[in-house]
Amino acid sequence: MKAWLSHLFLPQDSNNHRAKILHHQSLAYLIIIFIAIQIVFFRINTSSPQVLGTTTDISAQELLHYSNIERIKYNLSPLTLNNSLSVASENKAKNMFQFNYWAHFSPTGTTPWSFIKAAGYDYVYAGENLARGFTDSQSIVDAWMNSPTHRANQLSSNYTDVGYAVEDGTLLGEPTTLVVEMFGSTTQSLAKLNSEKNALGATTIVLSPTPEGTGLIPTLVGSVGTKMVKYSFINSILASKTIAFALLSMLIILLLLDAVFIEKKKIYRHIGNHIDHLLFFSTLLFFVLLIGEGVIL
């Protein structure tokens, strides 16, 4: 066993002075094994998400809370949760799952504004932010705040109301949690906001650090599609990152060992450039370390 491991990982006579794992044949086996691991991983992820999946805890209440914290930082009035906008968001999310698209406009040309109008919200200004693949509310708001266009929506003084939908389903062949955020304002809500501003003067609004028990945030009673709590025995994101990290670290260490070995022994070999390979795998390792969950639109 020890000799076999040494043959696999350390340059020596038996492997022509190059770790067996770095030989072409072994790399081909590695590709086949990795494809097999991926197939098994995706199968379990799809069929038994309670075993291998993402642990998700997203709610409209938290999304509203973290969004309002950001608005108050910039001296903007907090948004109010609006039931019609939540219905519009929910219909949009369901439409995306039904017609299998990830876009602001549906393949049939339906606009976000159509959903808002159909829900009975007579808007003056309206906007939409989308997110999918996230596991918690704070990460979603952070991702929106880090994107200039989404940030513009989050911090627009033209909006007074907001609605959220958090829906689970299969989009583009992958199980995912979709979050739709729809902003809006009506003539009445803008007039009310302006009169409140005049009455308040320079009063500072303070939000409590947790969403619960905040007077500024309306309680959601029996709303459908506004909260998603899922638990998985094994976190698929952590598992996939661990597998990728282990594989890349192993390859980087083996290449470094090989480079040191041939430099030390002054062996000439007709092989690929070690520094090319090391730069490539190091970039991928940085990707593993830096990649954050989810995408926004």
Next chain:
Amino acid sequence: MFTKKHILYYIILSVILLFGLFLLLQKNLSSSMHIFIALLLCLFYVIWGIVHHRFNHSVSARIVLEYVLIGIVGFLILNFLLQIVL
């Protein structure tokens, strides 16, 4: 191995890889765009490796195969992560 002659190749490779990494970390791109960028990045790596060896007059079928295999390993890792994490 790390001579002045090679430095320009390594710098160009590093810059392109870092630019690819920057694009892959963008959150407001679609999943298919992420996969496309990953594919382009790995393809660039394979081509650049071959070009690098060609300029050293050391390119051969074995070298090409090595870069192709490493490129495939890299793409599979990126694709796996993009599918699960994003």
